[in-house]
Amino acid sequence: MAEKLTHVIGNEKVAGQATAWESVYEPATGTVIAEVPLDDGRALQMAVEKAAQTFPAWSATPILERTRVMFRYRDLLVRHQAELAELVTREHGKVLVDATNEVGRGIEVVELACGAPTILKGELLTEVAHGVDVSLQRVPLGVVAGITPFNFPAMIPLWMIPPAIVSGNTFILKPSERTPLTSLRLLELLHEAGLPPGVVNIVHGGRTVVDGILTHAGIRAVSFVGSQPVAEHVYRTAAAHDKRVQALGGAKNFHVVMPDADWDRTIEALTSSAYGSAGERCLAGSVAVAVGEAGDQLVELMHARAQRLVVGDGRNAQSEMGPLIRAQHRDRVSGYIAQGVSEGAALVYDGRRHALPEQGFFLGPTLFDQVESDMTIAREEIFGPVLSVIRRPSLEAAVETANRSRFGNTATIYTQSGRSARYFRDHIEAGMVGINIGVPAPIAWFPFAGWKNSFYGDLHATGFDAFMFYTERRVVTERW
Numbered sequence: 001m002a003e004k005l006t007h008v009i010g011n012e013k014v015a016g017q018a019t020a021w022e023s024v025y026e027p028a029t030g031t032v033i034a035e036v037p038l039d040d041g042r043a044l045q046m047a048v049e050k051a052a053q054t055f056p057a058w059s060a061t062p063i064l065e066r067t068r069v070m071f072r073y074r075d076l077l078v079r080h081q082a083e084l085a086e087l088v089t090r091e092h093g094k095v096l097v098d099a100t101n102e103v104g105r106g107i108e109v110v111e112l113a114c115g116a117p118t119i120l121k122g123e124l125l126t127e128v129a130h131g132v133d134v135s136l137q138r139v140p141l142g143v144v145a146g147i148t149p150f151n152f153p154a155m156i157p158l159w160m161i162p163p164a165i166v167s168g169n170t171f172i173l174k175p176s177e178r179t180p181l182t183s184l185r186l187l188e189l190l191h192e193a194g195l196p197p198g199v200v201n202i203v204h205g206g207r208t209v210v211d212g213i214l215t216h217a218g219i220r221a222v223s224f225v226g227s228q229p230v231a232e233h234v235y236r237t238a239a240a241h242d243k244r245v246q247a248l249g250g251a252k253n254f255h256v257v258m259p260d261a262d263w264d265r266t267i268e269a270l271t272s273s274a275y276g277s278a279g280e281r282c283l284a285g286s287v288a289v290a291v292g293e294a295g296d297q298l299v300e301l302m303h304a305r306a307q308r309l310v311v312g313d314g315r316n317a318q319s320e321m322g323p324l325i326r327a328q329h330r331d332r333v334s335g336y337i338a339q340g341v342s343e344g345a346a347l348v349y350d351g352r353r354h355a356l357p358e359q360g361f362f363l364g365p366t367l368f369d370q371v372e373s374d375m376t377i378a379r380e381e382i383f384g385p386v387l388s389v390i391r392r393p394s395l396e397a398a399v400e401t402a403n404r405s406r407f408g409n410t411a412t413i414y415t416q417s418g419r420s421a422r423y424f425r426d427h428i429e430a431g432m433v434g435i436n437i438g439v440p441a442p443i444a445w446f447p448f449a450g451w452k453n454s455f456y457g458d459l460h461a462t463g464f465d466a467f468m469f470y471t472e473r474r475v476v477t478e479r480w
């Protein structure tokens with residue numbers, strides 16, 4: 001019998017009263033490793049009460065003491081990076097090197113939070129009138145919540161928790177029900193770093209718990225990362241219940257390949273972008289727009305690379321790509337491949353026929369050519385290892401094709417021409433732009449979010465935006 005996961009409220013394990021449970025799998029083997037509660041409204045209520053009780057003391061704790069928790073947490077995370085990466089690989093499936101990098105990116109957000117005293121410093125303008133001074137303070141909001149997706153079980157909770165709590169808020173995390181184990185370990189280490197109980201609480205669950213968060217009067221702000229329809233739902237519902245909200249959604253990322261690209265680097269970058277983490281990244285390159293004569297070379301080289309790609313358990317050092325998250329999701333991705341064929345795209349390499357392990361939720365890399373922008377595989381987020389090649393005669397036409405997408409998370413150009421790169425940078429509609437970079441990954445000191453339907457809200461994740469999101473500004477005008 002797999003372990004039944006408990007909520008963590010005030011650093012106590014709370015079994016709760018869920019009536020519905022879901023299995024957590026090890027995707028590389030298909031083994032059930034835990035059971036997660038889905039519908040525990042009572043646990044959510046307890047967590048909000050605990051976080052509210054903890055808020056006055058935590059927000060009154062000197063900023064330097066709150067920041068020192070971050071310094072100690074950073075060191076603990078570095079010491080436990082390998083262990084955390086193994087846990088990510090176990091519950092998600094991505095290869096260990098990807099998992100290690102993911103934890104590293106999360107650690108960088110903790111390093112950002114170590115600069116909180118500088119970031120949260122206010123402003124003062126003296127003598128705006130005779131004897132009158134005006135100052136600005138940044139104050140925490142109160143109880144805030146984060147709702148995270150399955151695909152970055154370490155990094156995305158760490159986008160949210162460090163800036164939220166170092167700013168003085170208390171926090172409720174609702175991790176993905178498909179990858180909930182890493183969050184629990186992240187919280188254990190946070191407590192080991194000296195975080196007082198009740199500052200961060202974990203409530204497991206699915207959509208009913210999410211809806212409970214979105215409508216709870218005791219929660220001031222919600223950070224969400226997940227698929228586009230849920231991001232839209234979260235944004236609208238939380239806003240209708242008077243909450244501050246940032247909701248990062250799904251993606252369809254276009255990579256423009258120019259004839260003057262550095263081919264060796266381009267093929268490696270595109271392979272990692274399209275097939276790395278089995279395509280289960282919001283930054284995955286899923287459409288390659290080949291300009292002019294780049295098309296034939298791109299298809300030939302990507303075909304050869306896809307054939308050679310080693311698919312296997314992420315714990316094996318030679319594996320380049322792991323499994324998909326669930327059997328059902330693998331079947332959905334296979335369904336997209338079938339649909340691409342039926343809509344008339346040329347299936348150059350069929351991942352369903354790739355050499356795959358017998359157990360687990362594996363699917364090989366797939367390559368389509370002759371894709372048109374109105375085909376389903378060019379429009380919808382597949383979230384699997386499928387790359388579609390669209391051919392266009394010019395850079396301008398390629399950018400226009402990419403900009404027709406309703407998503408705008410990231411986009412990349414491969415070129416050695418400064419003129420092309422500059423045109424692309426200035427005309428592409430995406431929040432994160434790559435120039436010869438396959439995955440323009442989030443860098444903690446910059447804001448991270450897409451444009452168009454890839455993002456609902458104003459203030460992005462990480463960077464200065466994160467601190468703005470988790471604080472209110474108070475302006476004081478005084479005369480003595």
Ligand code: NAD
Pocket residue numbers: 147148149150151152174175176177205206207208210211225226227228230231233248249250251281282381383409449450454
């Ligand atoms: P998901 O939308 O299925 O789930 C995200 C969270 O929402 C989970 O915690 C889940 O419990 C909850 N949820 C799911 N369905 C719900 C519903 N109907 N009502 C209320 N809550 C619901 O996303 P996922 O499959 O876990 O993650 C993959 C998606 O996340 C992809 O679309 C990917 O592009 C996106 N993503 C985006 C970013 C970004 O920065 N923009 C980063 C990572 C992932």
